[in-house]
Amino acid sequence: MRRQLAYVAGIGLCAAIAVGIIYAQNKTPAGGESPRPTDDAAIREISQSLAKAFEKGDADALAAFWTEDGEYADEGKDPVHGRAALAKAYKDFFAKRAAVKVEAKTASIRFLGKDTAVEEGTFTVTAKDTPPNSARYSTLYVRQEGKWLIAMLKEWDDDLSAQATVQDLAWLVGAWASEGAELQASTTYEWSANKKFLISRYSITAKKPGERASSGTQVIGVDPATGFIRGWLFDSEGGIGESTWTWDGERWVIDSAGTLPDGSGTTSLNFLTRAGDDGFTWKSVRRTLEGE
DSSP, X not given: OOOBOEEXXXXXXXXXXXXXXXXXXXXXXXXXXXXXXXHHHHHHHHHHHHHHHHHHTOHHHHHTTEEEEEEEEETTSOOEESHHHHHHHHHHHHTTOOOEEEEEEEEEEEEEETTEEEEEEEEEEEETTSOOEEEEEEEEEEEETTEEEEEEEEEEEOOTTTSOOGGGGGGGOEEEEEEOSSEEEEEEEEEOTTSSEEEEEEEEEESSTTOOOEXXXXXXXXXXXXXXXXXXXXXXXXXXXXXXXXEOSSSEEEEEEEEOTTSOEEEEEEEEEEOSSSOEEEEEEEEEETTO
């Protein structure tokens, strides 16, 4: 069945993204050796220091971990933008909060480029005479003037019973097509033998004579180390990729990053929204190449 893919982000480079070309760089394997041990250790130390500052109720120390224009987003609430606004929000919160103990556990760290990284894990907060409250987090780090800082931190409830699974993407199974002024793209999704993974095969063809077509394969499933839905991509030109998929209640939020065939790093934040049984829209923002 031929389905129409509607682009929010437009055609061109977005055609490649819309069929699932999501690249990634180095990831710290669970229990494995980091490809960048010094940076890995620095980020883990920040995560622990952040938890301690929260435990102490030190709003200014907490805000100092962010970039000047950094952002914090909690599930179901408006995001807080900027270091000054973060300091005020934490001070207001701590004024009403009882004493707590905080534990931070890093599940994975992956490096998207020389000066960017993503950490994922859980924060567990315990107040007196109350059960522990755990939240999952994903933190985007950037290095500024030699120091790792938080550009964005997102948290959501660590409720495994409500967590999205790859079966929630079953509606993608089938054949999809899109056509723009310069490119036409097609992709198919099918289940692996045991329905633990979705397997996507895509192709992109340029309408201009002499331009080379590209193709590749993407595998989407749950990473047992973290419980997150991930996509792993292998491009016919030699690019590789990885992405993290989360459901925000209305759309899929897909953090992606990777290595292009020439070795350069690229990142993007993407939003996939289902539009009935035979369509979806795709929006891609914060797209970078080698940090720019």
